[in-house]
Amino acid sequence: MSACALPAPRSAWLAQLGEAMRRHRGWILGIQWVVLAAYLFLVITPAFLPLPESDAHLWDNLTLAAQFAFWGIWWPFVLISMMLMGRVWCGVLCPEGFVSEQVSRFGLGRPVPRWIKWGGWPFVAFLGTTIYGQLVSVYEYPKAALLVLGGSTVAAIAVGLVYGRNKRVWCRHLCPVNGVFGLLARLAPVHFRTDRDAWETPPAKKVIPINCAPLVDIRRMASAAECHMCGRCAGHRDAVRLAARAPGSEIAQLGTQDVDRWEVHLLVFGIIGTAIGAFQWSASPWFVQAKLAAADWLVERDAFALLGDDIPWWLLTHYPEANDVFTWLDGLLILGYIGTAAVLIGGWISLWLRVAAQLLREPDGHLRLAYALIPLGGVGVFLGLSGLTVTLLSAEGIVLSTLPELRGLLLAAGTIASLALGIAQVRRAVPPRTRGAAALLAFAAAAAGAVMPWVAMFYLW
Numbered sequence: 520m521s522a523c524a525l526p527a528p529r530s531a532w533l534a535q536l537g538e539a540m541r542r543h544r545g546w547i548l549g550i551q552w553v554v555l556a557a558y559l560f561l562v563i564t565p566a567f568l569p570l571p572e573s574d575a576h577l578w579d580n581l582t583l584a585a586q587f588a589f590w591g592i593w594w595p596f597v598l599i600s601m602m603l604m605g606r607v608w609c610g611v612l613c614p615e616g617f618v619s620e621q622v623s624r625f626g627l628g629r630p631v632p633r634w635i636k637w638g639g640w641p642f643v644a645f646l647g648t649t650i651y652g653q654l655v656s657v658y659e660y661p662k663a664a665l666l667v668l669g670g671s672t673v674a675a676i677a678v679g680l681v682y683g684r685n686k687r688v689w690c691r692h693l694c695p696v697n698g699v700f701g702l703l704a705r706l707a708p709v710h711f712r713t714d715r716d717a718w719e720t721p722p723a724k725k726v727i728p729i730n731c732a733p734l735v736d737i738r739r740m741a742s743a744a745e746c747h748m749c750g751r752c753a754g755h756r757d758a759v760r761l762a763a764r765a766p767g768s769e770i771a772q773l774g775t776q777d778v779d780r781w782e783v784h785l786l787v788f789g790i791i792g793t794a795i796g797a798f799q800w801s802a803s804p805w806f807v808q809a810k811l812a813a814a815d816w817l818v819e820r821d822a823f824a825l826l827g828d829d830i831p832w833w834l835l836t837h838y839p840e841a842n843d844v845f846t847w848l849d850g851l852l853i854l855g856y857i858g859t860a861a862v863l864i865g866g867w868i869s870l871w872l873r874v875a876a877q878l879l880r881e882p883d884g885h886l887r888l889a890y891a892l893i894p895l896g897g898v899g900v901f902l903g904l905s906g907l908t909v910t911l912l913s914a915e916g917i918v919l920s921t922l923p924e925l926r927g928l929l930l931a932a933g934t935i936a937s938l939a940l941g942i943a944q945v946r947r948a949v950p951p952r953t954r955g956a957a958a959l960l961a962f963a964a965a966a967a968g969a970v971m972p973w974v975a976m977f978y979l980w
């Protein structure tokens with residue numbers, strides 16, 4: 520990738536920080552054990568407690584505290600951290616990756632089979648967990664959280680026990696958020712950088728091989744997408760160091776040979792399209808209208824099967840004690856809403872990206888241009904997730920009076936960042952001025968597809 524060939528700003532303190540991570544690996548392991556213990560406690564215990572009473576608070580109810588910790592703080596701010604620091608979460612804090620790697624030390628150590636390496640897993644796993652999470656109300660109920668998060672952890676352990684030795688095969692190929700984290704980390708202003716010339720230089724002393732748990736080819740590493748920022752390779756062969764780079768430079772310099780179709784599908788139809796549908800349906804007046812119309816239509820025909828709600832909680836939300844029960848019709852409409860949003864929004868964006876690529880006379884240029892939408896995708900998911908943070912805080916009487924302005928600022932920042940990356944990518948195609956301007960307009964139309972649904976949700980409905 521050409522981004523790696525660019526001279527990076529020299530930051531001695533960053534390089535030293537990277538080496539400190541390698542030298543103090545014991546500390547990182549200690550932190551990982553503590554996070555694992557806290558994670559297991561917070562994900563398991565609330566599932567066996569009664570649901571909070573209406574007068575319970577974050578500070579006196581473990582279920583509410585765990586809900587706030589997981590969905591109000593952890594998840595939205597992990598996403599932000601990806602854009603600011605790369606995948607430090609994965610390499611230093613994530614309990615699931617850590618436990619998968621630990622058990623792989625004692626497992627069967629089998630080679631990774633081809634089916635696990637299939638490039639579509641991040642897309643399928645993200646869609647699956649996002650949609651299923653909505654059906655069982657994963658953000659609201661601890662049993663659902665245990666099923667989704669705990670199920671993922673059990674799968675990570677199982678994969679670690681069978682495949683790889685001292686590796687994170689789960690994280691590299693199957694983790695439902697691996698693709699999202701990889702995309703967002705491409706924006707980060709820090710990364711572990713390999714100097715190929717230094718690497719090729721015969722070393723003066725014996726080189727001890729590095730165990731890169733997420734199976735990164737460190738010698739050829741040119742992207743921050745797969746590196747977990749664990750620091751184990753810092754200083755290796757005097758060629759790898761933690762370094763600064765211009766934010767978004769990896770995207771701006773992306774070549775057609777560096778793109779991945781599945782990654783683009785994940786961004787356009789998953790992180791943008793599906794996530795918008797998932798965050799929007801419960802606030803959408805269209806959803807309410809469709810539900811009322813469908814229910815009327817069914818009642819008029821004495822067809823009550825779809826209005827039944829005797830459904831297990833692990834299939835559809837079912838908490839009569841909290842007056843929160845989904846019918847089959849609810850489930851179908853949620854699936855329909857999210858699916859329609861994903862197809863319409865993703866389709867709109869794909870269409871305009873293809874128009875831009877045609878104008879640039881670049882057959883697969885739409886794939887390269889799609890990466891410029893990563894800031895909007897990241898900001899959108901953060902806004903959606905932080906909606907729960909806001910709801911939980913307002914239930915405690917903490918109301919952010921400047922919330923509309925803050926949301927507007929974040930959306931504006933994401934839009935400006937995406938447009939700036941779009942301009943950089945269009946320029947790289949060196950089109951004639953008129954076609955370049957037209958391609959930029961087409962790109963802006965694509966970006967609007969990722970902005971307008973949030974504007975409708977926050978300011979129009």
Ligand code: SF4
Pocket residue numbers: 610711729730731732733734735737740745746747748749750751752753
């Ligand atoms: S390349 Fe591998 S070993 Fe090096 S920091 Fe990234 S994850 Fe760790």
